[in-house]
Amino acid sequence: MITLNQRRVEASGTLLETCRAAGIPIAALCYDQRLSVGGHCRSCLVEADGRYVAACSTPALDGMSVLTDSAELAAYRRDLGELMLAESAPLGSVEAELSAWGTTGQHYASRRQTAPVDTSHPYLRIDLARCIVCRLCERACAEVQGQFVYAFEGRGAGAHLAWGVEKFADSDCVGCGACVAICPTHALSDVDCEREPANARSVRTTCGYCGVGCQLEVHVDADRVARIEGAHDAAVNRGHLCVKGRYAHAFARHRERLTAPLIRRNGRLEPASWDEAIGLVAGEFLRLRAFSAGLSSSRCTNEENYLFQKWFRAGLGTNNVDCCARVCHAPSAAGMRASFGTGAATNSFADIEGADLLLIVGANVTEAHPIVGARIKQAALRGATLIVIDPRNTEIAAMADLHLQVRPGANVPLFNSLACAIVEAGLVNRAFINDRVEGWDTYEPLIRRQAPEAVAALTGVAPAIVREAARRYATARSPMMFHGLGVTEHYQGSESVSLLCNLAILTGALGRAGVGVNPLRGQNNVQGAADMGCDPGFLPGYQSVDDAVARAKFESAWGRVLPAHRGLTIPEMHEAARRGELRAMYIFGEDVAQTDPDSGQTVKALKNLEFLVVQELFLSETAKLAHVVLPGASFLEKNGTFTNGERRIQRVRAALTPLAGTRPDLEIIEALMAATGLPQAAASPSGVMDEIAGLTPIYAGVSYARLESDGLQWPVPSPDHSGTPILYETTFARGRARLACVEFRPSPSFGASLGLITGRVLEHYNAGTMTRRSPNLRLRPTDELEIHPRDAAARGIKDGARVRLRSVSGEAHATARLTDRVSPGVVFLSFHDPATTANSVTGDVRDRLTDCPEYKLTAVEVEPSEH
């Protein structure tokens, strides 16, 4: 207990925390509870046992006597405020606070510096004349994003915020906006929103970029997004956002948004009424129902995905329904299902802070999943061991204690050799193997043949590094693994995932906090789309279409007989279309012409269709080929739920009204269902979720009322179940975990003199449909080909020059960027710009088990180009 202004209160933490807990307001201008204590502004001065101390940095100790206000303290604060005003002209909360202290700004001679306002960055505006040097921005940049853009230069009265170069746009900033969010003076502000509009309202929703699932507070003014902030109480992002989530929202009101259905007449897409369009689509799909297929959207809500597959299965009678999980993490689902029984992340993002080792495999976390990436960086900065397996020297790889720079396509021998090293070092968790694992006796003699030395020629990784990585992983207290598409998008993708599972199985790194095998899902709701049964083999909740009991349950609920045989995967749909066996296709919110491999073949398939419907925001490359285009709504304009990469089901809430002429996607699907004789009784998003809960055991306990705060992580088997942050605490879904024995079968592309990897960059999201229609385009105008200077020199390619890539599939053009981020023999290309046609070169090699394309290895040749 301490005596606080003559009151007895419980001491907890610092004096500042104690005062705030006791409801006593104390100004602390440079304090934020998420960051380390700065102690710079000295505004939180209190009198403790007769001494003046800063409340922010002084622990509250039992028996202390503390005064937070007195004539002396009031006079002190007023003088301190005058000092601040002598130096700067703050706005925002500091301006209000200083005025409450009774400052005049006239007490001292002004020594304000005049620095030009920096508006060089597309999103951040910097006006140092407002800066009181509280240094929250510096700490936020370091301790939230881990970017270290800011430093204070000079000392004494000359100490000022700086970023190492003249123009802010040339700094190391990644545009996360953590500094803007925390700046109390508007010295840092959004370039287009220096002050919050007076009448703005805030809507909390889930970000539509990537599978992390950050919670947004969207500030809306006059039906436009004024500004987006991270929700501070959200488990996933705790107030943090990336350049996409915080800033790339201009697409929602972009002039290129489709605002009326389009119907192809005389070869041209022309505006039409909704009634006509719905009638046409319904009629054609009924006519061609036996030859139809649907590709659902992983960017759309669970409810939309659920109804989409319901419409195809029950309305049209086909299991030909798939989603983009096929081309990204289907191998994770398959590989993990084989090992554990369930194909989703075993643990939660919150475990990152508890792990003492992070193994990142084939995932460019800081660019593709920036908020998880930032949390991993923070963990590494705090001392967690970081091991990265990646052919590229990505930002996270450059930070790693150990970087295993594997040759593309050699994951299987590398992962096996890591397991072998664990076994040979005697670091296998035998108790875990005995209690919870099957297959050890077969596995052990086989894996012992995969020594790091034996496979080094294939993997390109020095055996000593492999053995050290294995030792560190196996001896860590809490080794947590994340993997990405560098594992799955390969010829042996599913098997590679199983081999990663082996590492966790061998060491018992499962079923508790801070461990596990965790695929980083790419699209914002790809987990949900798969959960909802947008898969030719699974009904919602991974209930197999050949399971008669499950099928009967759905047949009874939906009132239709359901097909019992598995449908077509996306690559199979394309093949069937090229052969003329598939005649109608419905593509919902996905630009396959740009993003599916071997675009020449994809376009050929689409052109061969009798009837192609595309539901989209923009006239995408795929939409240009459609017979009917239906204008849907963006995630900012609709209600529903997304499920993130840690199985967390979160609410999506409309912040904007749908653009005139468009419809929320759920309504479009419902209109088609009604027009094809399958009216949807529970039509609202929450009604659809109730229907899902009734049929899907892993979602059984989910309802909108329960998702209000921070969502729920499936399985949620009943309405009184609080969700499952960690899977397999006592048993695996398949009983015992299975050790997979996998032999290396090289991809046909393995061993090429130049291997192409495609992937994302920070500023853009997949096809770039949304981000390219935002100022992110200024940050990253086009795709670049990363090529090692040695390979470039051998081909006469200069930095910044245009180059042509050729493969057996086709050719693409890009600007060369000479860098040692890639090894000799490896080139990397992003695929965000339709003009690049990156996927014209990717080929038809696919994961042996799931059909997932091998985006991460294509044999190519590169040459200078005039194009």
Added chain:
Amino acid sequence: MSRFSDDAAAPERADGGLHLLEWARRRVPGSPAESNAVRDLLDGKSDAEIAARRGLPIAAIRGLRTFYDDLGHETEVCDGTACHFAGGAQLAERLRGAGSVRTVRCLGHCFAAPSFRRGDSVFIRPPAQPIAEWLNAVGASPPRPAESGAIPRIAMADPPVVLRNLIGSRSRPPLDEYDLPDGDTILSALEHTRLRGRGGAAFPTAAKWRAARDAPGVERYVVANGDEGDPGSYVDRLLLEEDPHAVLAGMLACARVIGARHGVVYIRSEYPRAHQVMQAAIREARDAALLGNEFDVEVVSGGGSYVCGEETALLNSIQGLRGEPRARPPYPAQRGLWGSPTVVQNVETLAIVPWITRTRQGSGTKAMSLSGAVARPTIVEVRLGTPLIQVLEEAGQGPPTGRRWRMALVGGPMGRVVPASRFDTPLSFDSLPGMGHAGIVVLDDSVSPRALAEHLFAFAAVESCGSCTPCRVGTSLLGGIRERAVMERLLATLEMGSLCGFGAGVPRPIRDLLEHFGGEVLE
């Protein structure tokens, strides 16, 4: 040579935050203290080179470079109090033609003011030469001034303790200083004799060591604070340069008490000779197996910043960061160097410790630097409580011929101003609180109170690290204030609110000036 284990160097800041500069240290071989980015700057590497070598954003390096003063200047002219009032400004003006000149406070040659440094050599005015004549000689190229000689020292206390090995012939071999009892015996001797730190704060040494010993932590460190930045003080320089084994033995004693395996001697870059001597002494002690087994020590250089003498700023500087003080608590004894319990101790205190453990007697003495308007500037060891006038008369031998004393600045720019009418004041931590290390600069009647005030204002503004608002803004405004009420208010704000002892100490001599000389100080 790495003398720090990896786990000892957990990349954690004492305040719980983290810093890429510390993390990036792992990329560069060598011990963390030897291989930090400040060291790169001192070695003359470019910003881009350091950024690339360590994988750091350039802003981080710029932040460091603009904090430290002592990077890449050819000539340093002393503007410490003694030099300032002995023609330091004219000297700087004179030298400005011959390459880049930095003003420094101070070079620790106050007994022969004014002085300047080039590389490892410090030059002084020959005692007999008039200033004008000397300035002419200095202005010539190449300069022909005299290189500085030995530091004068005498003892009024008998026997001397701090200067025990430095006056007369040495009674014991230098390496005997390492002959120490076990940690408990050492601690009990310090408690018994109530030793208080001699760096300025006069904190009970035993209490600090006990706190560091009892704080949880895997590693522990001993840091010798050899950043004697106070103008008018050169006792630490004398000890570092002429009795390094006493300092190292004091560190070993501390290591034994708290259980430290590693120590750092932080020496300001303005004392190049001290570096060389200390390095040689460490080698000698290692060769004799007195260091390097249970406990080893390395030397880390400052980069030119007064505030780095503040213990938490000093720790940041060792860690390769801007030398800004940390918010306290936690105190270094709880979370110091790399977050581990650390004792930071002034070199004079450390040098006394071996004597105390040997004799179990309280020293009761203090070595003081005497300079300015006295006939004989010198270091003098006196019994605490000796009146100032007695020191000035006996050690200083009165004012130089024909000069009259006006006042003395005792304890540097955060110390006390004693007017000549109060020269009977006893010199002790209790009767002259704030006297700090008690460097004494005597000023004659050619120096007005306003001139001293302006010197102090300028010092405060230049050396403030800029980390906290009262000090950053307040020190830059002091010189322009003409109203006493405004001045008193600002002084109170500095005292109440400053983050560290620098801002809180700046008002101390100003208040004395106002008390003794009134409004004259503001005119």
